Amino acid sequence: MKVRQTLLRAALAIGTATFAFSTHPAMAASHREAPITALDQKADITDWFAFVSPEHPDRVIMILNVDPFLEPSNGPNYFPFDPNVLYEMKVDNNHDGVPDVTFQFRFKTEIRNPGVFTGFVGNLAGIPAITALDGVGSEGLGLRQTYSVTMVTKSGSQVLSDDQNLFAVPSNVGPRTMPQYAQLRQKGIYTLYNGVRVFAGTVADPFFIDLGGFFDSLNMRKSATAPVLSAAIDGDDKNNYAPNALAGFNVNTIAIEVPITMLTSDGATHAVGEAAAVIGTYGTTSRRRQSVLGEGRGEAGTWAQVQRLGNPLINEAIIGTGSKDRFSMDDPINDKQFANFVLNPLAGQILASLGVPVPAAPRVDLLPLVQYIAPICPGCKPSDAGPIADLLRLNTGIQPTQPAFQKRLGFIAGDQAGWPNGRRPNDDVLDIALRAVGGILADPAKYGTPLGDGVNVSSSALQPTFPFLAPAYSGRDSVHQGPGQAGCALQPSGICPAN
């Protein structure tokens, strides 16, 4: 063997400190799940929701949450969207795993009070309280973001926000600066072309989970061994029996309300039993890429996807750590490469090791999560199943359940408008996912162990109307809820805990 020129090209790849990449363990369900997204918080998708609106059953709501664990008091800049990130919502309507309708969101930042040390100020030094996003009452909004909405279909792209300024709603700084925050945020709901409504801004994170218990190797609070809930806890859709790690944290959201007719393949609405009623959705974040061959050469596009999210918990709880980044950055159409993670999930093997009855691999019972088949698509023939692709599938023909009647366990509890038929903010996806991995979709009688973490409801009060997520927690007055962390306001004496 010689040491030749060709060899030396390869050689630079290894052995140099520059190339020693560390891999970070997955951090949290839907939040920071892949090594790359753990390092790129602004592009990190925390949750993806798609459901038929209980407010307007002829429309679909899609919500893309990004930027996890926002501490509400974290001034002075709080939580702007990243102007260098392209945020997208994608819809496959002909069951081939490839997006047919895409909504793109691009943000711009405006510094309006360059001499002031904080982005938001009100009721101070002659500056009025912030009560508006523009004009009178907006003087204290020193850091403001606008955004555009573009719809892309096979026939081209159309800016939906053509003639109006869309402002992102800032986080809730506190009662002096923003005394009427709920009203302020209502001003951030805009109606665009064809009745499409949008909202972008900071909200209370709707997700709920006992992260600490789950990631401490399933060291749950209410059961010594497997994460099995008692009948009483399992039956309580109103209270939590373990700390919700997301309580008190904000998140950035982009929400859109779209007529179903703008999403289906034929521009019509369809009944539950018709294949065309079912769409597959996912959200993505992308950054500008450096093209291998140089700008304008080769086939590489301008954008490199940083993350995608279809079904919750797929990447964090199913995909192996050595594949998580590729999964995040690849397209659903290429998901066959990850099929083994779904057909024989490690989480299922772990549950089995804890004594929970779990079906044997290959786990074809999990295929409804990644293909167009019953029960989500009862009208789909085998030829409609499409490729294995992680899409959040939504049967737009299934009527929405009004919030008061929604069940946290969604579809598997008979509330067919919940995950895995789309996903609503109220759906207890960890418990549903654990049970799905446990085999409940295969046979509820045989594999219906009541698995869960004991966190059954969101800590933020979800709203009955668009954009459905609760207003951001107040920077001055909010508390977190962790083990032993009651927060000052919750102490009977009003005296803060010593630690």
Next chain:
Amino acid sequence: MKTTIAFLTILFAAQSYAATPAEMAIQQATANVAKQPDHAPYYNSLAMAYARRARETSDVAYYAKAEETLTKSFAITPDNFEGLKIKTWLQLGRHEFANALETATKLNKISPDDLSVYGYLVDANVELGNYDAAVTAAQWMLDLRPGNTAGLVRAGYLRELHGNLTGALEVMQMADDSTGLSQTEDRAWLFTQMAHLELLAGDVAKAENYATTALSVFPDYHYALAQLAQVRIAQTRYADAVTLLAKRYAAAPHAENLYALAEAQALAGQKEEAAVSFQKFEGQSLAETNLTDNSNHELIFYYVDHAGNADRALEVARREVARRHDVFTLDAYAWALAASGDYKAADAQIQKALAVGVRDPKVLFHAGSIAMHLAEMPTALRARN
């Protein structure tokens, strides 16, 4: 006074014996292996350190050591992932490109987030001539870790092959910016590549600057010696080129290095020396012509340009093109076909190379000559421009 001199002597001695990055890596890994002889990752580190030292010195003995060390790693933990990566690297070194591609593809399926495996996919595909697959793998490198040096270097070579020399220099500069100053050999390698690119772009002064910088960063670096020789040839300083290439051949006595020396000797008017070198080259090259790790490109050009033996050239070229269809193999094959009088077939092959976008002057010269023979003057002029 005496103490001072003694101190200075020690200082200079220490400087002249300063370990190279690979030598330091070998020391470190050897110490780790001694401490824990049943730990496979330490053997992997040592194997890789030997492979790096092979690049630094061009001494093939280090490859044997790398392979032997890797065997120990696999004896402890069969088919361990890091070990298989080094195996791929060694396959590339042996020019077993198809095998390397197979191993790298398997590794990529096991851990699709591993950046260096994409690097091997790029390298194997480039050498085989699968440029689209190479670009795809390189794009994954840049997407997964924007700005990573290994990805930038691959992008640089692919840009060069596709004719984007400015863009290639740009990413090579970025790679250098993110390479630590203590990584002397890596930096010298990058400077050598930039010298090569500047020479392709026609800026001899800049090429000279980069080549001499490489030699100052890593003295007597064999790749940089050869690159500076190319600069000297461009400057018509043929005797200086001969000196540099003789030094390089002494350090790295491979057939293709002897061929470069022989050609320089011919240019310098050293007819007798050139004849001896060419003859020795033919023997050395023929001895390895059936191995994957061969000097068949040079052998083909030798038969066409210096020995006037088109049949032998074509025979070697056909064998080589059956293994790979990269632009340089296509070029050599085309040149052999032209020498045997089949200009039409030669043109078909060289057009495939040109379609990639390569702007190597030798390839362009061959393309122009072939086109002239086919009396397609516009093409000839275009290629020559």
